[in-house]
Amino acid sequence: MSTSMPMSGDRVVVDPEALQRMISRLGDLRGSLQAQAQVLAAQVAAVPLAVDTPNRLRAVDTWAAEQEARLHRRLVLAQAADPAVRDSPRLVFLPTSSDRYETSEQASGAGRALAEELLRPDPNRRGDQRVTAALTDLGARVTDPDFVAGFFDRLGPTGLARLLYRLFVPAGPAAQERVAVILGRGLATYSGVRDLAGAWLRGFNRAGRPGEVETSLLGPLLAHGQFAPALLERLGDLFFGTADGSLHDAGLRPGPRGTAAGSRWAAGSAHRDYAAALLRAIAAQPRLAAEFATRHLSHLLSASHLQGGGLPGALRPDGDAWSAQLEPARAALIAAAGGSAARHDQPAAAREFVVRLVEMTAGPDSAHVSAHMRAAFGQVLHVWRDDLYAAVTSPLPPDTSAPGAPGLGLAPGQWATLLRESLRGGASAPMLAADAVTFAAGLDLRAWEQTRGYNRPDTGYYPASPRALAYHQSNEVATFFGAALTDVAEAELRDYAANVAQHQRRTAVLLDVLAETVKSIDATSLVRTLANLARGLTVEIVEDRVRRATANQPIGPARAVLAELRAGLRRFPDWQARYRASVADLWRRRGSDPLRPVLVTTADGATRVYTGDPRADGFIAGPADDFLGPTDEPIAVEAMSRGQRAAYERWLASPAIVANNDRIASILGVLPSDVVPGWAPDWARP
Amino acid sequence: MPSPQPGAALQIGTALQIGTAPQPGVPNRYLHAVEAALAAAAAGRQAVSDAFDVLFIEATAGGWQGRAADDWWRQAADQRAATLGHLEACVTECRGLLAGQSELVGLDDPRARHPGPAQAVPLAPAGRR
Known part of the structure; x- marks a missing residue:
């Protein structure tokens, strides 16, 4: 699965389920140690023993508690290294840097401290240097959920919005590609450990005004990680104007000094870039794409109709949701919603x-x-x-x-x-x-x-x-x-x-x-x-x-x-109904015109006989798929259950039914097979 | 005479019995206390050994492999050996204390006034801390 490899010894294989079981066995061991220490302490209290066994048991319990926290952290790290394979039975990951934190608390504490460093002015270092140094540190830990949680928890949505504005606005996000990658991957990891679709999103703006979401600031980040579906869905609904009224898509607010002046990052194009990145991020999530695209299908198609060249410019609706610039992203979403990944992950x-x-x-x-x-x-x-x-x-x-x-x-x-x-x-x-x-x-x-x-x-x-x-x-x-x-x-x-x-x-x-x-x-x-x-x-x-x-x-x-x-082109209009009628005739007249059995050789070399009788030929196995009515004729297709339909369809296409049907030539336009009329071997005589 | 404290128990070894005439006996509560400690240590040894075994069986299932996992394995094996060694030492020591103890002791014997085995301790549910 993952990235570069410092040395072969650092290769780690983790089977999440097995490691989880190992962690819970460690918990059982602790339970046993604690229980035995308790019993033994009570019993040896009045007995003069040189060895202090209960204390020893407690010491082992302390060791086991540390191991439990470490193993749990290993599991979290392995799962976070590539969320896409979280459900796979085995994960192989190659840590790019050694895990310097023993427990989740230590790691999140370090993340918190890093954010603290970023927020607190340092008289000895220029602001830009401080940001660069902090982001380099973050870059080495973006897949560590504990570290990332500590970092973004401390930064908060407003702190992040201000940081992004400061980084992207002067020269545009294209000039800060590395920063976008680090913060994007980090925020994606963060979205997996915290719910960002609610209160966090409400606070995502520089001014601290609840509900005013400065969505454009997220645009450069969205391409760089697998964000939580709930966040993407909420942003998508907000973009299409179907989210509840508590949020407002504010795009990118001008700065305190009326900024954006001189910036290469104009509010309009920033918002359209954000929207395109958002639609592509949703498309990249098979579990979200189909359901989301279904909900907004009418809008997606209407917006595309406008690009197809219908309406004159003056009549076109306003708003980035209708923008021509988004058309490739809209199409990518449609393709993903009906794509093979979505079909596999979310068939319904x-x-x-x-x-x-x-x-x-x-x-x-x-x-x-x-x-x-x-x-x-x-x-x-x-x-x-x-x-x-x-x-x-x-x-x-x-x-x-x-x-x-x-x-x-x-x-x-x-x-x-x-x-x-x-x-x-x-x-x-x-x-x-x-x-x-x-x-x-x-x-x-x-x-x-x-x-x-x-x-x-x-x-x-x-x-x-x-x-x-x-x-x-x-x-x-x-x-x-x-x-x-x-x-x-x-x-x-x-x-x-x-x-x-x-x-x-x-x-x-x-x-x-x-x-x-x-x-x-x-x-x-x-x-x-x-x-x-x-x-x-x-x-x-x-x-x-x-x-x-x-x-x-x-x-x-x-x-x-x-x-x-x-x-x-050879067309045979309404052939389906005519074919079904011809089979019904064939079946109805089987008394006077018996069906000739058809012998075929199966894949394993055996001979299978088709008689044309759906029961004898195995198409009807029980009441659930019995499509023959009380008169022993097929009931109306519309009245058939799914099982009956499937059995009926197989019977209609079965060798004896097709081969004995002398109307096929007129219905389907195929010629009868060239055989000697009137002649048949003994086994083919009914 | 005040009832013997746990620390005072050292004074009531087997030597006290030597040379004393048989007296109408009362149960040796000290003996019962040591027996209870022995039973607890032996049961503890089995329970902890089982818990370590289950953990090791799960650890060999490949949940975690790599250099750090190998180190961990060695560490865990050391912990197991040390813990079981301690419990074994406790069992041995209890057996030593039991040697030469009689079921009944004289009324005046301090062992008759020993507090005896502890009351049953409610066990924490298995697997919980």
């Missing part, structure tokens, strides 16, 4: 965020967003790829009652809006194409694995291949993505003629990117497709291409490629 919150994002983007009054935001949408879609395409390929309608189900209960059309908006930026197109191709290839592969050997030499006639549904679902994925891509291209083209040259250049570049993406897809090879796709495309690269594009970049070739794609 991340799911809710994505559902809200898709719903809001698909809403009737949604408008275009900025290029950065479009790239962020692309990242979210990349992380939730399996859900997006589960919605597209499922033969069932979306399950709105269960947002945790594959597809998140969203309709393919809703996902399509987010996909189109993302593709409009261009930068995400190659990555999203790769996702579609990879997912489709995965479907094919799984279908092949599950039906291996079905067409052995003695196999009889089946109306369709048991893989037909999977082939169709692959096609659905390709069609879904291709349709979104051509929709975007056509929408851009419609705007093309009406727009000024600058916009025409942008359209031309975008069409180029989209056409390149289409050309990269090689239907015969997943590997070649992935190799062809320029997945590293970023917003900056696209913007650069727009800048370099000539005024009349030809769009003809790109149009031709996209038109060809459009013509090649």
Whole structure:
């Protein structure tokens, strides 16, 4: 985990849980020593003994008490060295300086003394020298929670605000990078040991006016450590104006002599820099990002719509919360809220965020967003790829009652809006194409694995291949993505003629990117497709291409490629309901038209028989997933429980059901397998 | 005669018995006091030894490894040895005091007036300080 290493002997391995157990065993030892000393002292009082055993036991207890405090401090230090791995089973840390304090009290006392030194005027040393020396001392101890607690406790919020102002205002924080790093890391550690979201924050201003938070002073610090989520959340709510009324975001107040005059750190830009750092700090915390972004999603998207070029300047709302300068940070927050870390750490919150994002983007009054935001949408879609395409390929309608189900209960059309908006930026197109191709290839592969050997030499006639549904679902994925891509291209083209040259250049570049993406897809090879796709495309690269594009970049070739794609898309509207109906018919008529069993070879070489009966084939294991009603027919999908839906979906895609379905050709547009009609081996005869 | 103080107990060793004629006996309260001290020391030795063992088992689980941990281990082992040594010495000394003591002593014997074993001491709950 950590940093530089003075010598190999200083390597320390700490298993927090085991060390905690060790500390509590030490406590048990102390309990035992004290109890025995007490009993023994009473019993030997009247007996003439030369050895003073009770006293000896008390001395060992004193030793154990010291060890308990030392071990506890080691544990605290190890955990503080990298809070990100606090939950990991083992921590390895390499102390950059020897631990010169034996106990927490000693360390916090030293931190307090350092702050004291900083606050008390010293006639022998100039103020700047004193500050530099004190910060150097602090710099060596920023991960020591005890020391840091002592230091910042003594400094207090007002003391810190004054110190930051004094350090940053004359030449701007950029000139004081080292100071920002030290105080940032220290304050981050401090936020982990004290609650800074309440009274401390209320006092964070130079004048000592409760509730006036000089937030801008925190800006330079926020990038340099993992701050407590509660503090970041409170600051975020304050910035978006949703915190309770007891706090006021004062930005940066002018100094006593009207300062900031001559400073390179103007109040306006300082506050915007602070806000960008804050949004990025929130984005960097997977446990906070999703929940926070969900709460402020409407504002984040509205602010981005303004950048997308809607409103004339005079109509734009005031305030840094709407500033264009914050757009990359806003996009970073959106990407993080739907990102893989948030999905892993806070699955429910991340799911809710994505559902809200898709719903809001698909809403009737949604408008275009900025290029950065479009790239962020692309990242979210990349992380939730399996859900997006589960919605597209499922033969069932979306399950709105269960947002945790594959597809998140969203309709393919809703996902399509987010996909189109993302593709409009261009930068995400190659990555999203790769996702579609990879997912489709995965479907094919799984279908092949599950039906291996079905067409052995003695196999009889089946109306369709048991893989037909999977082939169709692959096609659905390709069609879904291709349709979104051509929709975007056509929408851009419609705007093309009406727009000024600058916009025409942008359209031309975008069409180029989209056409390149289409050309990269090689239907015969997943590997070649992935190799062809320029997945590293970023917003900056696209913007650069727009800048370099000539005024009349030809769009003809790109149009031709996209038109060809459009013509090649095979759409099967409403196939899900028609497919389910065809299966229901098949099942209903099994008396007169028995289903032929399908034999497949499983991964371990055994033979598995699918009869088409959901009970015999193991899709229905008990009442919880029994989707057949009293008439032995599937009940309405809307009435099914989650377990019933899952079983029903598996049955619909099972080999015997697909292979015996002679309507597949007309519903899904695939041809029946080429076998000899009418012939079947004995085992395939019902 | 005032009742013997703990410090005075040294004067009431086994030598007093030599040469005295058998008398109607009363319980030797001194003997009981030493027995109680012996029992307490032996039980203490076991309890402290167990507590150190549990600590060492946990310490070998790898909760903390490094140079300082090795130093600590040596220190803790020394503490264990010294503590158990003390308790062992206490046990040995109690056994020495018991040698030659009789169950009953004469009415005049100071050991009959010895305060005897201490009342049961309420133990602190295990694991608490």
